[in-house]
Amino acid sequence: MKVKYELLKKEKNTMGRNGILHTNHGSFKTPMFMPVGTLANVKTLTPEELYEMNSGIILSNTYHLWLRPGADIVNKAGGLHKFMNYKGPILTDSGGFQVFSLAKRKDITEEGVKFKSHIDGSDLFLTPEKSIEVQNKLDSDIAMSFDECIGYPADYEYAKMSTERTLRWAKRGKDVHNNENQSLFGIVQGGEYEDLRKFSALETSKLGFDGYSIGGTSVGEGKDVMYKMIEYATPYLPEDKVRYLMGVGDPIDIIEGVIRGIDIFDCVLPTRLARHGNAFTHNGKINLRNSKFKEDFTSVEHNCDCYTCKNYTKAYIRHLLASNEILAGRLLSIHNIRFLIKLTEDLREAIDNDNLLEYRDTFIKNYQKN
């Protein structure tokens, strides 16, 4: 079956909304933060650890798995869920962003994108059809349309041309997608331009996808611009479909996104920050490598319910970081992901209570105190 979005509650003062997304691998409440597991694993974590932190869905990547181990191998394993032993819902990114972020030399044409493998430098050619074919074989619950993610700032003429082409790519992908058990999402582009975002949202919606995402954000623009990008699009997306803001995971950005009607977020931030020694807390981000934690025998965050905070101290994690021990990245990944998922839980409660704006103001006041 296709995913089904069930709208439960609209917040009174904002575009925030609570809902449930039903998938073939279970349902989860939205808003929700989606941890990133590019190479068929959320770095350093097991599926059991993800279940324990109430993770609703994870993201994996078409481009990376296409190159290694290859879509056929994942397919032979019985699909991505069986291959990686993850029982919850999985969304696969289309590879569009990797063209933007990994390829140094790329040649984008109407047909598709020619670029070099980041693994061995060999020539690759990715098209909307190919991306869908690979995602079909991976057998994720949600496949993403193949899009072009443009940078910031973007020349208006280029942004317009690219946005229209992404729309044509979306249609091409949809035309070849024929997996009844896999949903397909469209992606809104349009750079920083209001008319292009509106156009993209409206035209992508007309194609009739199972859900919609907003792409092309956090590519170098400031926060104000990013929030505008969201505002330009969400009013034109169908209310009965889930909305996913791609690549955004800063706590404040998640809150601002929810206020503007976003349901799902994904981001590498919690796991990357963890591996580099940083932890989210309600009083701001902290760097556990800092010498002031040398003798701090308290947990990362006082009232946190995560496994890490229930069992370990800052001094110990700092020691692990200084010693380059893998466990540090694991413990902080657990904390950071749990922090963001707990944040979405709190946001759902705020939506239920119609006090989302107050929640935001209090959160920001504490978060930016230092």
Add this chain to the structure above:
RNA sequence: GCGGUAUUGGUGAAGUGGUUAACACGCUGGAUUGUGGCUCCAGUAUGCAAGGGUUCGAUCCCCUUAUAUCGCC
């Protein structure tokens, strides 16, 4: 006891008679938003064992002392 060699920051060390003493590690901060997992950026020796001398000028030349190390008696 005699002779040789060495002594540069927290560590391993480069280096030159003349503006800010290389580099690496460590240390101290910072960065990180649809993930190329030991990343990137910045800071970190008012001083070259100590004292004296030569010189316009010495970490670099000379002397003394200390310490380390090698060889000989």
